[in-house]
Structures are given as structure tokens and as C-alpha cells.
Amino acid sequence: MTYLPKPRVQHPALTTNAIGLTRRDYEGALTTLCAGCGHDSVTAAIVQAFWELSVPPHTVGKLSGIGCSSKTPAYFLREAHGFNSVHGRMPSVATGAGLANSALALIGVSGDGDSLSIGLGQFAHAIRRNVNLLYLLENNGVYGLTKGQFSASADRGSKSKKGESNEMEPIDPVLVALTLGATFVARSFSGDKAQLVPLIKAGLAHQGFAFIDIISPCVTFNDHEGSTKSYAYTREHQVEVVHADFIPRREAIEAEQPADALTSVVLHDGSTLRLRRVADDYDPADRDRAYAAIRERQQHGEVLTGLLHVATGARDMAGQQQLPEMPLYQVPYDVLCPGADALAQLQRRYR
Amino acid sequence: MSQVNDFAFKIATANGTGSASANGLIMQAIFRMGVPVTGKNVFPSNIQGLPTWYEIRVNHRGYTGRTSRFDLMVALNPATYAKDIAEVQSGGWLLYDSTWPLEASLRRDDVQYLGVPLAAMCNEAFGGVRERILMKNIAYAGVLAALLAIDLDEIRGLIREKYGKKPALIASNDRALALGYDYAQAHFACPLPVRLERMDATKGRILIDGNTAAGLGAVYAGATVGAWYPITPSTSLMEAFRAFCERYRVDPETGRKRFAIMQAEDELAAIGMVLGASWAGARAFTPTSGPGISLMAEFVGFAYYAEVPAVIADVQRAGPSTGLPTRTQQCDLLLCAYASHGDTRHLCVYPADPREAFEMMVQAFDLADRYQAPVFFMSDLDIGMNDWMVPELTWDASYRPDRGKVLTPAQLDGMKVFHRYLDTDGDGITARTLPGEHPKGAYFTRGSGHNRFGAYTEDPDEYQDVMERLARKIQRAADAVPAPAVQPADTTTRLGLITIGSCHAACVEALDALAEQGIALDYLRVRGFPFADSIRQFVDAHDTVFVVEQNRDAQLRSLLMIETGAPRDRFVSVTHYSGFPISAQHVTAGVRARLERHA
Numbered sequence A: 001m002t003y004l005p006k007p008r009v010q011h012p013a014l015t016t017n018a019i020g021l022t023r024r025d026y027e028g029a030l031t032t033l034c035a036g037c038g039h040d041s042v043t044a045a046i047v048q049a050f051w052e053l054s055v056p057p058h059t060v061g062k063l064s065g066i067g068c069s070s071k072t073p074a075y076f077l078r079e080a081h082g083f084n085s086v087h088g089r090m091p092s093v094a095t096g097a098g099l100a101n102s103a104l105a106l107i108g109v110s111g112d113g114d115s116l117s118i119g120l121g122q123f124a125h126a127i128r129r130n131v132n133l134l135y136l137l138e139n140n141g142v143y144g145l146t147k148g149q150f151s152a153s154a155d156r157g158s159k160s161k162k163g164e165s166n167e168m169e170p171i172d173p174v175l176v177a178l179t180l181g182a183t184f185v186a187r188s189f190s191g192d193k194a195q196l197v198p199l200i201k202a203g204l205a206h207q208g209f210a211f212i213d214i215i216s217p218c219v220t221f222n223d224h225e226g227s228t229k230s231y232a233y234t235r236e237h238q239v240e241v242v243h244a245d246f247i248p249r250r251e252a253i254e255a256e257q258p259a260d261a262l263t264s265v266v267l268h269d270g271s272t273l274r275l276r277r278v279a280d281d282y283d284p285a286d287r288d289r290a291y292a293a294i295r296e297r298q299q300h301g302e303v304l305t306g307l308l309h310v311a312t313g314a315r316d317m318a319g320q321q322q323l324p325e326m327p328l329y330q331v332p333y334d335v336l337c338p339g340a341d342a343l344a345q346l347q348r349r350y351r
Numbered sequence B: 001m002s003q004v005n006d007f008a009f010k011i012a013t014a015n016g017t018g019s020a021s022a023n024g025l026i027m028q029a030i031f032r033m034g035v036p037v038t039g040k041n042v043f044p045s046n047i048q049g050l051p052t053w054y055e056i057r058v059n060h061r062g063y064t065g066r067t068s069r070f071d072l073m074v075a076l077n078p079a080t081y082a083k084d085i086a087e088v089q090s091g092g093w094l095l096y097d098s099t100w101p102l103e104a105s106l107r108r109d110d111v112q113y114l115g116v117p118l119a120a121m122c123n124e125a126f127g128g129v130r131e132r133i134l135m136k137n138i139a140y141a142g143v144l145a146a147l148l149a150i151d152l153d154e155i156r157g158l159i160r161e162k163y164g165k166k167p168a169l170i171a172s173n174d175r176a177l178a179l180g181y182d183y184a185q186a187h188f189a190c191p192l193p194v195r196l197e198r199m200d201a202t203k204g205r206i207l208i209d210g211n212t213a214a215g216l217g218a219v220y221a222g223a224t225v226g227a228w229y230p231i232t233p234s235t236s237l238m239e240a241f242r243a244f245c246e247r248y249r250v251d252p253e254t255g256r257k258r259f260a261i262m263q264a265e266d267e268l269a270a271i272g273m274v275l276g277a278s279w280a281g282a283r284a285f286t287p288t289s290g291p292g293i294s295l296m297a298e299f300v301g302f303a304y305y306a307e308v309p310a311v312i313a314d315v316q317r318a319g320p321s322t323g324l325p326t327r328t329q330q331c332d333l334l335l336c337a338y339a340s341h342g343d344t345r346h347l348c349v350y351p352a353d354p355r356e357a358f359e360m361m362v363q364a365f366d367l368a369d370r371y372q373a374p375v376f377f378m379s380d381l382d383i384g385m386n387d388w389m390v391p392e393l394t395w396d397a398s399y400r401p402d403r404g405k406v407l408t409p410a411q412l413d414g415m416k417v418f419h420r421y422l423d424t425d426g427d428g429i430t431a432r433t434l435p436g437e438h439p440k441g442a443y444f445t446r447g448s449g450h451n452r453f454g455a456y457t458e459d460p461d462e463y464q465d466v467m468e469r470l471a472r473k474i475q476r477a478a479d480a481v482p483a484p485a486v487q488p489a490d491t492t493t494r495l496g497l498i499t500i501g502s503c504h505a506a507c508v509e510a511l512d513a514l515a516e517q518g519i520a521l522d523y524l525r526v527r528g529f530p531f532a533d534s535i536r537q538f539v540d541a542h543d544t545v546f547v548v549e550q551n552r553d554a555q556l557r558s559l560l561m562i563e564t565g566a567p568r569d570r571f572v573s574v575t576h577y578s579g580f581p582i583s584a585q586h587v588t589a590g591v592r593a594r595l596e597r598h599a
């Protein structure tokens, strides 16, 4: 065996961020998904976004339901606690975790089966509560893990691998989220890292429920001709309307407004979202017009992507609950327990 | 016929008429006279207009179980006249509203009829439909005060405590009370032979319902997150928790709340929230009833396998399905002991009354944290929603929550590596960490196969290794759950009686009665699951063990057979599942019937 010294080139994965961590430090276990699965690209985008933001990995809680998509929290942020829950119920677990520790950065990963069939109720109610959670729906139009049945996001007329045609109306999670008043709604494509990474960063900084529907093709069961969730179909029909550039707080001050900027949104932590209008007449601040625009383009077979709606200033769950600054789980027992005297006094009313 | 300080009466009305507060007033006044008293509210699953009853039992010996013998019936609901009149003991009394004549067919020769024109009097004295209806209730309280010699001053005092700052209300209540009282004094030979006399037997005691006590227990245990989906009869548990938190847990400076209560979209979400909150380090719980447990089953199995603490309060009601939602039963004993798919077995605690509800709620949190597992707090509608006379609740100021093995950041700092499911000291319990605290603490909580290091596995040995440890861990909890309460008979006997939860009150009374009849039984009350060895020993020490419980299928007996391995013919079931709380008479009759058959 010959011995060759390694070239002294700095691998891009070894560049460090503001807290001295490399991209590797944001990775997890090796993926066990099919080669080429869209979900793995989303995982890579998550790693990139957290690394760029210099988030200490252990300050994150990563949660999921059940499905190929829901396996992915094992593949990023190995130093973060993970909670791979039960099918369709990740939102409730995230809700409880957020109540107990409002300082924890929560990211939830789900699939279209997990979110739109068995989990539609919990998905809806997490939106209603404006849980401070970045919710990624890795949408492939099928149940990957149970081998390719149509999911509720399958478009009408979309063909299964066996040639069956889906005759039912799809549930579009973006329209659902808009209807229910989600405060951050985006759609992206696993194959479009340039769009996805800033969206993930913006979603993390958003206070409240940040939803990103990510078309994430299933190469094994739904990437054939006739599928509307394939790589080819999505590449061809994706139309970006608003591109979000996320500018963290410390850079926000210097960032100047480029000529094509539509608007800037300052998030609660002082960071800025710079929204670049790619398509005409689209205003992400206007929920009703966003809804109408998405519907209209859908009728032309187009998939609008980008930051479709954002509203700042709404109270998130912790605010609605009037939780203290200190996470509930850290409040000392002495403060929580009314004590023996209070108990004696209270019981006068039961005599 | 029972006499002084030993009788029962029942008030029949329609729900939604406001009789509950008058009934409470009567109960509390009797209690303040120092006389032991219990009340059972028998109500419909309805908001307005259906029959409802309130049973009050006075007993100088302190028996608090339900009785089915009523000396006096206050029949104010014509819709149930026939049934109510039939229930009066021979030689008893029937009080009715004589504004309208009573049909001759409803007359019994062995019952004395006391007619009071309640509606007519109140229509004359009060204006407005609602006030007339409400004051009619206070008027019958006045009649009862005269008939039973309830101290009027006690009632007046209670009215003042209740309506302190509303003089107009106090005045009309006083007036209604006097209307009834004076009418009875003028028309009947007051007091009746069944009547009250002051005693000194309620000192150091309180009248409280189990849901209030359990809600208070959750506050004292340091619970900060409660998630629930409303369901009778558990609703008032969360309402109590909320009320106590509003009182004790709001930061006076900032107005921020040191608790979170989330009304979930269903019970699946409620238990999910509890697991999320526990995983993140809070003490969290959910109150529910049978149908909710069914929905929670999947997550309960998850919590068992992934070892996430959770406290689930099951305030049992009559099933199956919607069943009788406002009636009591102990019908989830089997469901909760083994809830979920796969090999699971859960810690359960079984309070017998509100005082134990308070104490066991606290214990449930300690057990959940120590064993990193779901713990079922098994109450029922009778305990949860009725007012019981119990010794005052006490609190040990030195109590500190047992949070179990939770590694601190400092401990993690000193460790080379952390493995979530590695049993380092052989007790079956492995250390956990909390998210957000330390990079070395990270682990992956999952319901899928995992090995002792917390990694995914499908390897048979690795899978079984964890499953066996879990079995050991839960079995060891048998010595940590509340120990059985044992009361040997005065004489040696080969007969035993085992019961659970709210049957206790009826059983102790029945045991006394049977002893007086020369039948001695050793007594054991199960208070926790998994069963302690002493339960098996108790069964072995007797030829026949009566098992008293409130469900059709003898679920406690099944549990005893499964868990102790004792043969089926050792046990004789005395079941009761009408939806009403079990009475001592039922237990006595059940035991006697068996003994007579084999005599």
C-alpha cells in the first residue's frame, strides 16, 4: 500500500462559523434514506442554515412524527436533543416542550402524510396557537415509508408509479396555513438550496409558527413521469415570487437596500428579512392577496415558491400564555409550592 | 328507623334550577354542627331540565359510604315522584311542594306526607322568575332546618360568607330561609325523630371533593404544565388546578404566570403536550376519563418505551363508550394497567378519598420522575365530584420533588460520554438529560427500537436487553407505589376481603356490620400497581378472598389473578356497576349470599 500525504487544502466543510464550529458540527448520523431522496437535501439545507446562523446545536430541540421525512432529525445537529414522536403528533410534543422551555429553539420535521392526514388536526392547532416552532413539511405527495401510497397532497390527476390516477382534490398545506392565520408561510423545493437556506434562517428567527412546505421528491415512489411532485415537474413548474434574504442582527445595520427590494421586515430579535420581489404584483404582507395569487397560479399549473406570507407582531404561544421570562422548567420549587401555611389557611373554606 | 345523627335524606329536583347551592349549604351547616356528613350528587348528562338528586347521609360513627335507605325524601320534581316515593323507608317522610295537589295514587300508607306550598310562598314573596326558582331552594333548606333541627345560625353564617358584599342577596336568602322554617314550625311537629344534635366529630376535618384535592396536589407537587381536553368527570380537576395557580402562581410584580394550561384539540394532543413538557424538564399532567385514555394509548406506549415521565389522572366514569358520563365506576383498571400496544405495564395509584387524592397526586409526580414512566392516578366520579368528609390536608414543609436521575450540566461536564439508556447502577433506571442544557447531554428520544446506548437498532439481543431492563424497572416500582392498607379482623379468620379506591368507605362499614353478625374478614385495600408482594401473601393466607369493585367484569380480580398467579377459585367477586356509588349494604349482602350458599 502506498502512502500519500493529504493535500493541505482547507475543505469547505471545515470552515468555522462565529462560534468556532464547522459544518460537520451541525451534522448528525449517516442518512439511511434512498440515494437521491429529496429529504437528504433538506437536511443539508438545515445544516447549512444553522451553521451560518452560528446557533449552538445543543440549544435546539428537533422533533418529528413518523415517516422517511420524520427520520431526518437523526441526520442533523447531533448535539441537539431529538424527539421522534408518533405518527402525526409532533406538533403537540413541540407545544409541550415550548411551554416547559420557552428558550429552546424548536424545529419540527414532518411529511405530507404525517401532517395532512393523520396529523392534520395537530398541524392546524399548532398554527392557531402560534407555537414558536419552525415547521418543515417535506412534501413528496406519497407515503414513502409505507411504500408509495398517495398522500393527501397528491394533485388531482397525478399518477402513481403503478399508473393509478389520483381523483381527489389535494390538501395544500400552504393554503391551509394561510387560512388558519399562520404568521410565516413559505414554499420551497429541496433542489433549490439558494432559496431554501435563507428561508430556514428566517423561519428560525421568526417569533411564532414558521411554516415551510418543501417539495421534496421521493425518488423511489414518486419521481416518474405523470407525477406532479417529481424533480422534473417541480423544476419546470416552480415560480419564485418573493426571495427572502435573511440578515442577522449584527449585519442588519450595514446592509443596504438593493434596487429590486420589495420591502424589509425587521424580526423581533432585530434581524432583518429583505424580500426581493421576483415576480410582479405580489405582496407577502397581504394574506388574502397571497392566497388569491397562489390559487390563481395553481390553476395554471404553477407552483409558487418563496416567502409567501409573513406577519410580524402577533403574540406567540408563550406570549398568549403570559409565561415568565425564565423557562417554566427552571422556576425553583420553592417559588412553585404555596407551602404548609397556605394550605392550612386555604382549608378554612372547606369547613 | 334511624334516629338522632344517623339518617339519610334525598333531594329530588331538576337540574339547572340552582338546587346545588342550597344542598351544599345544608351539608356544610350539618358539618359545622360537628356531625359527620357526606353528600352524593346524582346528576344527568344534561344542562337543564332532567332529574337530579342529592343524597345526604348523616352518621355519628363517621361512615361516609353511600346508603340506599332514605328516611326522608324531598320530592320536588313531579317527573320522578313515583320513583322517589317508592324509595322512602317504611315509616319515613316525604316532603313535597303542595302548591299542586299530589295524586292519590302516589300515596303510601307507611309514609308521612309533609306538604309545603314552596312555589306559592316564593311567588308571593319574590319577583322575577329566576329569583323565585332560586329562592324556592333556600326555602326548602329552611323547611329542612326545622324538620331536622339544623342550626339556622349556621346556615345564616354560611350565607353571609358566601354573599359577603351583596346585602340584597343576603336579605332575600334570609327571607326565603325564614319562609320555609316558619311554615314547617307552624304546621309540623318539629323536629322529626330523625334529627341532628350537635357533636364534636368534625374537628380537624374538611369537606372537599377529590378533583379539587387532586388539582391542589398538582400545585403542591410543583406541576407547571397541564394539558387537557374537557371531559366529565375530570373537568373540575383542571379547573381547580387553574384556580389555585391563579391564586398562588402569578408573579405579583410582572403578572406573568408560573404555569401553563393548554386546552388541547383532543386527548391525543393533550398527552403529546405532557410528554413534550416532561421531556423538556417540567412536571406535566393531564386529567381525563376513560374515552380520553383510549385516545392516549399510543403515546402512553411511547412514553413507556422511550421513558418519558407523565402523570395521567383518570377520573373514571361508567363506560363503555360515552356510557353513563355522569355516573361513577372503576372500569378502567385493566385498561390503565396495561394501556397501549406492545408489552407495556404501568404504574398506577388508587386513592380512596379526596385526602388520598391530594397525597397520591403528589406521589404520582415523584413516581413518574423517578421511574421515567407514565403514572396513572386512578380516581373516579364519586371521589372526584362529591364532597367527602376527610381529615384536613397536611403538608410536610421539608418535601422536595424527587426528580429522579436527571443529570445537571455540571455532572455532564465531568463525564466522558453520556448514554441515555445505560443502566450504570443496576436499578433499572437510567439517567436522562434535559434539552437545551449541555452539548454532551444530547440523545434521541424515539419509539423505534433502540439499544442501551440510545442508538437505533433492530438487533434482537439489543432490543431484548432494553425490554428486559424496562420490565425490571417497572417491577421494582411495586415497592415504591403506595403500599396496600391492611386491617386484620379482631379474630383469626380464613376469609379476606380486597378492594380498591372509593369502595373503601362502603367496605369498612360492611366489615363492621359483618363482624357484628359474627363474620370476621381480614381487609386489604390495594393502593398501587404493580402489586406489592404483600398482596400475594394476603391472598395466600386466606381460603376465600372477596374482591369488591365497581365494574361488571371483575377487573380487579383479573388483575389479581394475572399478577399474583393465585387460582381463580380463591376469589369471590362482589361487583357493583349501576353507576351509583357502592353501598355497605351491597357489600354485606354480597358476602353473606356467598357464605350462606356454602353453609
Ligand SMILES: Cc1ncc(C[n+]2csc(CCOP(=O)(O)OP(=O)(O)O)c2C)c(N)n1
Pocket: A066, A067, A068, A069, A070, A087, A110, A111, A112, A113, A114, A115, A138, A140, A142, A143, A144, A145, A146, A151
Ligand atoms: C399510527 C400509525 N399508523 C400508521 C403508521 C405507518 N406509517 C408510517 S410512515 C407513514 C406515512 C408517512 O408518510 P409521510 O409523512 O408523507 O412521510 P414520507 O415517508 O413520505 O417522508 C405511515 C402511514 C404508523 N407509523 N403509525
Ligand code: SF4
Pocket: A032, A033, A034, A036, A037, A038, A039, A068, A069, A140, A144, A145, A217, A218, A219, A220, A221
Ligand atoms: S422511499 Fe422515498 S421518501 Fe423514503 S427515503 Fe426513499 S426516496 Fe426518500
Ligand SMILES: [Mg+2]
Pocket: A067, A111, A112, A113, A138, A139, A140, A141, A142, A143, A144, A151
Ligand atoms: Mg410523504
